[in-house]
Amino acid sequence: MITEKPPYLGFGLGLRPQHYQEILDGNPAIDWFEIISENYMIEGGQPLYMLDQVRERYPIVMHGVSMSIASTAPFDMDYLRALKALAKRLEPKWISDHLCWTGVHGVNLHDLLPIPYTHEALAHVVDRVNYVQDFLGRPFTIENVSSYVTFAQSEMSEWEFVNELARRTGCWLLFDVNNVYVSAFNHGFSSIDFLNGMPRDQVVQFHVAGHSHEETHIIDTHDHPVCDEVWDFYREAVAYFGPVSTMIERDDNIPPLAELVDELNHARSIAGEVLGTAADAPRLVAAE
Amino acid sequence: MKSLKEIQDEFQRGILAGDDAILADVNDSGKEGRKVLFGVYRYGYVARLGEILGEDYEQVHAYLGDRAFANLVKAYIAGNPSDQRSVRWFGRHMAAFIAKSRTFAEHPEVAELATLEKALADAFDGPDAEPLRLAELAEVAPEAWPGLVFTPHPTAIRLTFATNAAEIWSALKNETAPPTPAKLPEPQALLVWREGFVAHFKPLSTEEAMMWDEAAKGVRFSVLCEMVATFAGEDEAELRAASYLKGWIDLGMLTSFVVLPCPDGAQTLS
Numbered sequence: 001m002i003t004e005k006p007p008y009l010g011f012g013l014g015l016r017p018q019h020y021q022e023i024l025d026g027n028p029a030i031d032w033f034e035i036i037s038e039n040y041m042i043e044g045g046q047p048l049y050m051l052d053q054v055r056e057r058y059p060i061v062m063h064g065v066s067m068s069i070a071s072t073a074p075f076d077m078d079y080l081r082a083l084k085a086l087a088k089r090l091e092p093k094w095i096s097d098h099l100c101w102t103g104v105h106g107v108n109l110h111d112l113l114p115i116p117y118t119h120e121a122l123a124h125v126v127d128r129v130n131y132v133q134d135f136l137g138r139p140f141t142i143e144n145v146s147s148y149v150t151f152a153q154s155e156m157s158e159w160e161f162v163n164e165l166a167r168r169t170g171c172w173l174l175f176d177v178n179n180v181y182v183s184a185f186n187h188g189f190s191s192i193d194f195l196n197g198m199p200r201d202q203v204v205q206f207h208v209a210g211h212s213h214e215e216t217h218i219i220d221t222h223d224h225p226v227c228d229e230v231w232d233f234y235r236e237a238v239a240y241f242g243p244v245s246t247m248i249e250r251d252d253n254i255p256p257l258a259e260l261v262d263e264l265n266h267a268r269s270i271a272g273e274v275l276g277t278a279a280d281a282p283r284l285v286a287a288e
Numbered sequence: 289m290k291s292l293k294e295i296q297d298e299f300q301r302g303i304l305a306g307d308d309a310i311l312a313d314v315n316d317s318g319k320e321g322r323k324v325l326f327g328v329y330r331y332g333y334v335a336r337l338g339e340i341l342g343e344d345y346e347q348v349h350a351y352l353g354d355r356a357f358a359n360l361v362k363a364y365i366a367g368n369p370s371d372q373r374s375v376r377w378f379g380r381h382m383a384a385f386i387a388k389s390r391t392f393a394e395h396p397e398v399a400e401l402a403t404l405e406k407a408l409a410d411a412f413d414g415p416d417a418e419p420l421r422l423a424e425l426a427e428v429a430p431e432a433w434p435g436l437v438f439t440p441h442p443t444a445i446r447l448t449f450a451t452n453a454a455e456i457w458s459a460l461k462n463e464t465a466p467p468t469p470a471k472l473p474e475p476q477a478l479l480v481w482r483e484g485f486v487a488h489f490k491p492l493s494t495e496e497a498m499m500w501d502e503a504a505k506g507v508r509f510s511v512l513c514e515m516v517a518t519f520a521g522e523d524e525a526e527l528r529a530a531s532y533l534k535g536w537i538d539l540g541m542l543t544s545f546v547v548l549p550c551p552d553g554a555q556t557l558s
Contacts, residue, residue: 038374043442044416046485066373072293079373104296108370109303109333110378113296116313121292148328149314153289186325188318216320219328
């Protein structure tokens with residue numbers, strides 16, 4: 001079982017097919033890439049080839065959307081085996097998925113669905129995270145999701161739930177800056193309270209992303225540039241956690257790579273302003 | 289208090305079946321009512337999967353137009369809850385769904401168009417394999433040729449269409465006006481496979497399709513030649529068979545061969 005905390009990787013992007021060739025041709029100033037794990041649970045062809053090429057040059061982290069860690073349905077063991085096999089191929093720095101469920105009764109709703117923050121749900125998710133960590137032979141990383149509803153049954157705040165989950169399982173955390181901002185707006189809590197409720201030592205990654213504002217609520221669409229309010233909150237997060245591997249997450253309306261590199265450089269400059277040189281990660285050798 | 293399981297069951301019914309029971313368990317926010325907020329999940333489910341189907345079935349969409357495709361997508365989503373870990377495979381039943389739909393009963397080309405799009409997608413990320421090179425075959429001694437047995441590329445998919453859907457697909461792909469849909473006088477054989485990173489399809493003559501199907505079953509080359517001779521005449525049958533074989537190798541449709549010993553009395557190639 002791997003137990004040491006993953007390294008600080010600097011500033012990364014989500015690997016998207018639109019950018020494969022440009023990444024391989026241009027060797028752009030991106031420190032690492034995150035992949036959507038499910039997109040590479042395939043047999044062959046260009047996607048896996050390109051991923052292997054990128055993996056030779058950059059550190060990779062794996063980010064899943066279908067583990068359904070908080071579901072009351074049994075785990076899909078074929079999924080877990082495929083995830084483990086992909087991890088063996090890529091040797092990612094860490095493997096993450098969301099604190100959510102995606103369906104029950106054999107259905108995948110392909111969404112990151114929220115849970116009530118109850119003691120029952122906490123015990124359930126703790127058991128499931130422990131199972132996954134044993135299965136993968138390494139700590140798992142859990143990300144907070146954006147949500148649009150809260151449950152009448154909740155007995156604690158989201159940050160209390162996340163904190164306790166990390167304490168009981170030793171899992172790492174992916175702190176999605178945008179998701180906290182979105183959920184704080186939607187549910188009327190303070191994003192700073194959420195931040196201050198996080199265990200400083202457990203967070204290994206930030207996601208920073210754009211969203212769609214619908215006046216009365218915000219939808220986490222990942223199809224816009226990062227807005228000023230999220231950048232402000234990112235600044236707070238960097239000040240609270242110190243250097244944390246940061247990634248711009250864009251899933252739709254994918255712009256040219258240079259545009260995302262500009263956004264990433266904005267993150268670099270904010271982290272640099274807050275932390276000084278501590279944010280400067282050496283370019284890691286991917287094949288180490 | 290409701291259990292996590294009860295809440296998840298209700299939540300899922302709320303999305304899939306429009307059941308409002310879940311609304312008793314979720315809160316209004318200070319700014320918006322719970323029905324609108326839960327509606328984000330309901331709408332998101334249909335919108336997300338609709339977008340995926342639009343990407344997977346681009347030419348079906350182009351052929352049907354926005355409105356008819358939107359109706360098709362809506363019906364497909366309602367009738368096919370996903371049981372897949374990735375949206376990559378959510379639309380895999382589309383051709384069968386269209387084929388069973390009364391809406392398209394008079395338009396069999398639509399289901400075949402969907403079949404072709406799915407086959408191309410499957411070939412695109414199907415298993416890798418090094419294609420067989422002609423030079424490797426050139427090393428086989430002439431007396432061993434009758435015993436040659438070939439392995440198709442693992443992405444190869446054989447299709448047989450009753451309509452001109454392949455021609456329609458090509459026109460739409462090239463952004464030109466598709467031909468009038470028509471039932472063909474004879475079924476059209478197609479082979480879909482991946483060469484390098486690109487998925488292709490190739491129409492096969494009836495004779496070539498017959499030989500391919502038999503070769504893919506592991507039938508040895510001497511028997512393939514006999515079959516070709518029976519199919520369209522003995523005149524130059526071996527030449528025709530060799531020509532098909534060369535075409536398949538040139539296009540990367542085969543990956544390897546073995547040489548089986550010929551049984552006693554088996555025909556040898558001239």
